[in-house]
Amino acid sequence: MKVTVVGAGNVGATCADVLAYREIANEVVLVDIKEGFAEGKALDIWQKSPINLYDTRTTGVTNDYSKTANSDVVVITSGLPRKPGMTRDDLISTNAGIVKSVTENIVKYSPEAIIIVVSNPLDVMTYCAHITSKMPRTKVMGMAGILDTARYRAFLAEELNVSPKDIQAVLMGGHGDTMVPLPRYTTVGGIPVTEMIAEDKLNAIVERTKNGGGELVKLMGTSAWYAPGSAAAQMVEAIVRDQKRVFPVCIKLEGEYGITGTYLGVPVVLGKNGVEKVIELQLNEDEMALLKASEKAVREVMDVLDNMPVNA
Ligand SMILES: NC(=O)c1ccc[n+]([C@@H]2O[C@H](COP(=O)([O-])OP(=O)(O)OC[C@H]3O[C@@H](n4cnc5c(N)ncnc54)[C@H](O)[C@@H]3O)[C@@H](O)[C@H]2O)c1
Numbered sequence: 001m002k003v004t005v006v007g008a009g010n011v012g013a014t015c016a017d018v019l020a021y022r023e024i025a026n027e028v029v030l031v032d033i034k035e036g037f038a039e040g041k042a043l044d045i046w047q048k049s050p051i052n053l054y055d056t057r058t059t060g061v062t063n064d065y066s067k068t069a070n071s072d073v074v075v076i077t078s079g080l081p082r083k084p085g086m087t088r089d090d091l092i093s094t095n096a097g098i099v100k101s102v103t104e105n106i107v108k109y110s111p112e113a114i115i116i117v118v119s120n121p122l123d124v125m126t127y128c129a130h131i132t133s134k135m136p137r138t139k140v141m142g143m144a145g146i147l148d149t150a151r152y153r154a155f156l157a158e159e160l161n162v163s164p165k166d167i168q169a170v171l172m173g174g175h176g177d178t179m180v181p182l183p184r185y186t187t188v189g190g191i192p193v194t195e196m197i198a199e200d201k202l203n204a205i206v207e208r209t210k211n212g213g214g215e216l217v218k219l220m221g222t223s224a225w226y227a228p229g230s231a232a233a234q235m236v237e238a239i240v241r242d243q244k245r246v247f248p249v250c251i252k253l254e255g256e257y258g259i260t261g262t263y264l265g266v267p268v269v270l271g272k273n274g275v276e277k278v279i280e281l282q283l284n285e286d287e288m289a290l291l292k293a294s295e296k297a298v299r300e301v302m303d304v305l306d307n308m309p310v311n312a
Pocket residue numbers: 006007008009010011012031032033034037077078079080081082091095098101102117118119120121122143144147175222223224225228
């Protein structure tokens with residue numbers, strides 16, 4: 001299996017490292033626009049192989065997409081991260097052009113690849129990659145839900161003093177402050193979370209989750225990479241190993257949840273064909289209202305993309 005990761009910065013290099021040391025792919029190609037940057041990161045990861053004992057071949061290239069030919073999966077992380085005071089949506093003007101040109105190059109050399117978008121604003125960059133690629137929706141998806149759910153699970157594990165392995169949860173909607181964690185679908189070793197934690201504490205964790213990306217931007221001056229890179233690698237693993245994992249993934253909705261044409265995080269089954277099934281939960285009235293509000297927020301940014309020169 002050959003996997004290309006575009007953008008050898010914080011998230012891209014972390015994703016490539018996880019793909020290599022967990023031997024998720026036989027070959028990982030890192031691509032960056034900065035001269036020598038991807039080559040250096042790939043060489044560093046390769047030099048770690050005798051220490052961490054893996055044989056995944058990692059190589060890096062500066063903008064030479066011919067070396068990415070026939071990739072099975074491509075992860076797009078190229079683009080600016082936000083700085084303190086910015087929203088993810090503020091990145092659209094720079095990142096739309098980057099994601100569009102990267103997708104064109106990817107499709108030229110790997111027309112069969114499954115594409116995982118990571119660049120922000122996530123839902124709209126997934127839209128951008130999907131319309132550029134002209135591929136079926138099942139093969140162009142965005143990574144955010146695994147990360148957001150992981151934050152929610154980690155906060156709960158800390159509060160309850162239990163292993164994060166035992167927290168299961170679903171989170172839906174856009175990758176922004178309107179995301180929708182779902183306490184009704186959250187369990188701790190099979191026990192409904194509401195039986196384990198007071199309502200005010202749970203509400204505080206839901207709010208912290210929604211602002212989880214911003215919390216890290218404030219602390220570090222740039223955005224997160226360990227959890228995002230690992231989350232993207234987990235999606236790659238589900239695809240290349242045909243694991244049929246159930247994850248929240250951003251995809252174009254075509255009637256599910258009564259929504260058509262908007263790119264939103266929903267639970268799906270992920271396997272060798274990409275998104276093999278969109279799972280439709282029986283949301284109650286309050287949950288559906290939150291999902292619709294999230295849809296509205298994503299729609300507004302999709303409209304911005306539609307009116308940008310990059311799409312003319
Ligand atoms: N979806 C998520 O949950 C999530 C999580 C974290 C970060 N992100 C987003 O991922 C993106 C990358 O974040 P980061 O922290 O790795 O940033 P970074 O600045 O460390 O890395 C980005 C890399 O992209 C490269 N790049 C820029 N234009 C390119 C092009 N045309 N072709 C190839 N490479 C190009 C840059 O040279 C840089 O090395 C940001 O947009 C960030 O907001 C998303």
